[in-house]
Amino acid sequence: MLKLIIGNKAYSSWSLRGWLAVKQSGLPFEEITVPMFDEAWDKRTQGEEFAPSGGKVPILWDDQAVIWDSLAIVDWLADKTDRDRYWPKDEIARGMARSMAAEMHSSYPNLRRELGMNVRKQFPQPQLADPVRTEIVRILELWAQARARHGSGGPYLFGDFGAVDIMFAPVVTRFVTYSIPVPRFAAAYMETILDHAWMKEWIEAAQEEPWVIEHYESPSA
Incomplete structure (x- = not known):
């Protein structure tokens, strides 16, 4: 059985990506x-199970194979199961999806x-520095392009839930936590993500x- 080591669900965005990726595989797994x-963090992360990752989470163990990066976990599981679970079937859409996932x-x-x-907090919108605003605008532009070009088959970025939604799911939670204003199409997409059974879980x-x-308990941290 697969074994997935993750950090705190409240705070660990990369763990959420790895966990969603394993859930998407449909394979049974042990969650730690x-x-x-x-x-105990420093001592724990020097142990054998953490060693290949350099002390970072998530870490996926598949028998003797160890995969310790969220996007690598997506690709490992796509190869192990069915790439169509994660990536659009259409070649052009798949190219854009891969680019967006890599950029994220x-x-x-x-x-x-x-x-x-x-994910346990919601703050009033903080004063955002220009570089943060620029990155938010970029993300919203990518969402808009994906939905307009390839999202007609369903409510997710490329129609069906897949790797790109997995990669951007923690961004959705951040936008909620910090009360980031978004256009109507993005609000609808965010609601779709948050309504997903796995996100609720x-x-x-x-x-x-x-x-x-x-450090993560105030908007000024």
């Missing part, structure tokens, strides 16, 4: 949640830094976690 940055994976450092994930589980990381 470890509280990030507690007193490697970009938006200002948004990540200034608007940390916390994740957010509900986050409410029950006993751990608190103070």
Whole structure:
């Protein structure tokens, strides 16, 4: 059976991506949640299960294979099951979807830094620095292009739920947490993501976690 090691559901955006990717596979898996940055974190992440990842989450173990990056987990599971579970069948749509997923994976450092994930909170909109605003606009433009060009088959970015939605799901939660105003089409997409059964499961589980990381508990952190 697959084994997925994740961090706090309240705060760990990369863990959410890895977890959604495994859920999308349809394969059974063991889920292990470890509280990030507690007193035992450094010692724990030096253990054998964490060693290949350099102490980061999520980590997927598949027998002797270990995959420790969210986008790599998507691709591993797509190869293991069915790539159509994750990527559009249409070649042109698939090219755009891959580009968007890769951009999400490697970009938006200002948004990540200034608007940390916390699915248990909702703050008034903070004062946003120009670089953060620029990244938000870019994300909304990508969403609009995907929906307009390839989203006619369903309510997700490329019609059906897939890898791109997995990669952007934590951004949806950030926009909610920090009360970011979005156009109507984006609000509809965000509602679709938040209404997904797996997102509800994740957010509900986050409410029950006993751990608190103070850094993420105020909008000015």
